[in-house]
Amino acid sequence: MGSVLSYMNPTTSSPTLHFSSKPVYLSVRSQSDSGQVESYTLRSLIESKCPSLLTEYRPAWWLKSGHLQTFYCVTGDFSKIDPVEYDRKLLRLMDGGTLGVDFTPPASERTLKDDTPIVVVMHGSHESYVRSILSPVCAQVEEGGLGYRGAVVNFRGCAGTPITSPQLYSAGHTDDLRQAVMYISKMYPNAPLIGIGFSLGANVLTRYLGQEGHRSRLAGGCALACPWDILKNSLRLEHNFFYRQVYSKALGRNLLRLMRSHLSEFSKYTPTSENVSSALSLLSTLPERPNLISFDDSVTRFIGGCSPPFPFASALDYYTWASSHTQLPHIRVPFLAISAEDDPIVGHIPIEEINGEDGKEGNGWVCIAVTKGGGHLGWFEDDGGVAGVKRWVRKPVMEWLKTVGEGVFLAKESEKGSIEAAGEIFVDNDGWIREVGREGLGCREIEGGGRVHGVEGEEGLLAGL
Structure with a gap:
């Protein structure tokens, strides 16, 4: 009661x-x-x-x-x-x-x-x-x-x-x-x-x-x-089953949908941009509900900003750089x-x-x-x-x-x-x-x-x- x-x-x-x-x-x-x-x-x-x-x-x-x-x-x-x-x-x-x-x-x-x-x-x-x-x-x-x-x-x-x-x-x-x-x-x-x-x-x-x-x-x-x-938040999301299944995958799914909606636009740059080529290649291997870190490791670390500092070696390296604290x-x-x-x-x-x-x-x-x-x-x-x-x-x-x-x-x-x-x-x-x-x-x-x-x-x- x-x-x-x-x-x-x-x-x-x-x-x-x-x-x-x-x-x-x-x-x-x-x-x-x-x-x-x-x-x-x-x-x-x-x-x-x-x-x-x-x-x-x-x-x-x-x-x-x-x-x-x-x-x-x-x-x-x-x-x-x-x-x-x-x-x-x-x-x-x-x-x-x-x-x-x-x-x-x-x-x-x-x-x-x-x-x-x-x-x-x-x-x-x-x-x-x-x-x-x-x-x-x-x-x-x-x-x-x-x-x-x-x-x-x-x-x-x-x-x-x-x-x-x-x-x-x-x-x-x-x-x-x-x-x-x-x-x-x-x-x-x-x-x-x-x-x-x-x-x-x-x-x-x-x-x-x-x-x-x-x-x-x-x-x-x-x-x-x-x-x-962002690095600490990512570790928290991915190491907790509920957070990973609910929040991490919801975030990853929405980013995947956004990226797919612009697939034809990005495809124009694959002949000249190695970063886009790598991102689109890894994008095709992602499941329908990827974890957020999986999306960032496949896409964001390559094309989330100008070069340098992009691409990053991993999503974790990107998270460390991108944090605002x-x-x-x-x-x-x-x-x-x-x-x-x-x-x-x-x-x-x-x-x-x-x-x-x-x-x-x-x-x-x-x-x-x-x-x-x-x-x-x-x-x-x-x-x-x-x-x-x-x-x-x-x-x-x-x-x-x-x-x-x-x-x-x-x-x-x-x-x-x-x-x-x-x-x-x-x-x-x-x-x-x-x-x-x-x-x-x-x-x-x-x-x-x-x-x-x-x-x-x-x-x-x-x-x-």
Whole structure:
């Protein structure tokens, strides 16, 4: 009887917030006087501006465990919830690849000022968890939204973006995000950009911010259900029978379907690309439900990014390289990550990298908020009725995006040292948008794109990782 009551009444608690013992200081506009500047540490900023992170999260009674929260993400029907319309722009990259950047609200629906904050999302315009954030963030202020602009970066081959080069996407490759942000910055030079990533997209965002440091074109970041140490997560998935049969094979199957949908496009590159030839040869030997590591060992380690560093000797080598926890000490913009203790896909949360434990240096720019429940990108709580639920995480994320987008306009380290800025963006004689000091990167808009409906092609959580 006790176990039944425990199931019906899940334990509630406030998220545990982890900060470095060595703070940095942020200059923030005063809400009462935009000309006045106040100084905050990241801890005091979050405690004063993001109150939802200080209140308890109560999982829906019928979604108590992380497994149930995650399964509901996959099986729930969200097609009529948080509808979002986009204007798609197709970007051709200098290596021949193509990205799809989806802007919302569409230009025909509403005109926004050029300095309106932009939330840059990684990745998957149609995913329900992406729309659950973009819908209120981009809603008008009169409707309870923030009135922001959204820009979803759809990686190569995802959400209807075509394959036009011998390369797929991966959890570790950041140059595609780097070039998309360059394009958005060129379009809206006066707008602050704030990055938000979900799962694999959170990993890409974290790596980008760490690699860029002070050069980041994103003024801040938010990572939800980031996989952090991909090698440890892989070992956890593959060494547990239930996790291997349910999660690893679901992830591997969805990636296999994605790859097969682009088989004819990739086949064009087999005469000239040894990496594609190796990947397609091994792809043909995979079963219908391969483990995730089997897919990555056959495909991702060959074509998941540019060469070098691809190809990798094995999937394990790729996982070590692609992990994002090693980049946490190098982030130099305000960064909030939210993870769940019961996430069945992410088994390791790198608290020591920001706390400064176990010999780690720590980082005062980073906060990791950990909830007891929530699963992988779930965080469903009761919303009245018998089975009505809403996503708890939406409110703290909106508070964070508002804080960074409208308040934090200057950040400085407590330690001494010069701050390196991002390179100047220019358009060359051939029409490529490029950055000074990074001659190998560039993009330009090409024909195609058009209106995109946010719920079309919704395939569930595991397809978006």
